[in-house]
Amino acid sequence: MADLSGTLNGAGASSQEAAVQAWIAGFQSQYPDVTVNYAPEGSGAGREQFTSGAVPFAGTDAALDEEEMAAAEEACGAPAVNLPLYIDPIAVPYNLPGVDNLQLGPETLAGIFNEDITNWNDPAIAEDNPEAELPDLQITPVHRSDESGTTENFVEYLAAAAPDVWTHEVSGDWPSGLTGEAGAQTPGVLQAVDAAEGTIGYTSAAAAGDRTTAAIGVGEEFVEYSAEAAAAVVENSPLAEGRAENDLALELARDTTESGNYPIVLVSYTVVCTAYSDAATGDLVKAWVGYVASDEGQQAAADAAGSAPISPDMQSQVQGIVDSIQVG
Incomplete structure (x- = not known):
């Protein structure tokens, strides 16, 4: 050809x-x-x-x-x-000056996006980050405004890894009962995260660039996104x-506890x-x-x-x- x-x-x-x-x-x-x-x-x-x-x-x-x-x-x-x-891993970028190594367990992450956890100094976040100085600052979760495969993968993870917290239907549309802030497509989410302190979003890791991103709780450890960690969960x-x-x-293993696996993968x-x-x-x-x-x-x-x-x-x-x- x-x-x-x-x-x-x-x-x-x-x-x-x-x-x-x-x-x-x-x-x-x-x-x-x-x-x-x-x-x-x-x-x-x-x-x-x-x-x-x-x-x-x-x-x-x-x-x-x-x-x-x-x-x-x-x-x-x-x-x-x-x-x-x-x-591609789905990264969780956040805008929280002074906190460079944020760690979030599945229930904590789900609680933030479910708007149950509304302040950065919440005890659940503090438990995940015992050495961080967390500010008294309102959390603004940022989600996609358009129907999105990134959204569907992200909430599929929340539903699998924290089912008691995230009880919404898995869909490419963000749950209508939640407010937060909305951004159109990947650039819109990142613009909203960049624009104000206290924000947190989700996006393709490729698009996250050099922004600070959260490590996610998997089993007994917190795993940062990487190509290798994403490939590992796909292999499983x-x-x-x-x-x-x-x-x-594929039927992705969202609730894995395997070491070195990053389960929020797209x-x-x-x-x-x-x-x-x-x-x-x-x-x-x-x-x-x-x-x-x-x-x-x-x-x-x-x-x-x-x-x-x-x-x-x-x-x-x-x-x-x-x-x-x-x-x-």
Whole structure:
């Protein structure tokens, strides 16, 4: 397919934008006659565009659900599959001058975002941080205003790790009964966290940059996010049950107590059809996903976004699925 040409359009998760830009640069260096466009409008928007047939691939931080899979099959004329090609911790950035090494257990973190814990000198935070000088300052939790895969992954963690505290339905939409402060997409959350002391949010670690972030309680330790710690929890997670053949959606081990695992992890999927009636589009999708899953593609994402490369076993599974995509 060295003579590939044309335009490939995708849309979806803003969390993987830095990785996608690196993938585009690497892919287009191999295929200079191909133009790849990706609109980082959020996971929900990407899934909507894919399931309506508006784009031939999408990025999403949550695998398509049963209803979306049915819509995608109708749009594709064949089943769609979720391929986990981007592994990224979800960081918890905070703005609290003088507190550089914040530690938060699962129940404490859930209590903050559930607005049960409202001041930074709350006893629960103090218990997690016995050596910190915590200020008498109101906490302002910041959440996404738009439907977001990052939100869905974050609250899925809260529900699994602190079920007695976080009792809301797991969804890409923030619970309507909670106020806090809202920011549009990843940049909006970070702008709100940066704008005022006392704020705390959640975002793709790739986007968090050099901001101070909380270490999260796992078992008997507090674990800071890293590509290695995110990869570790993914390795310990089985495939989701009840999925179609070749679908690689994962059942993430959110409540793990394994040492060195960082459980607030975002697995961003590339969603594709298993058949494309237009041969040119199908060839472009196959070449694109093959590059993204390759050693070179995964390293490009790691260099640009600090993500964790998928395992060799997952790479081979993805490549087998790509090879099986029917075109024309």
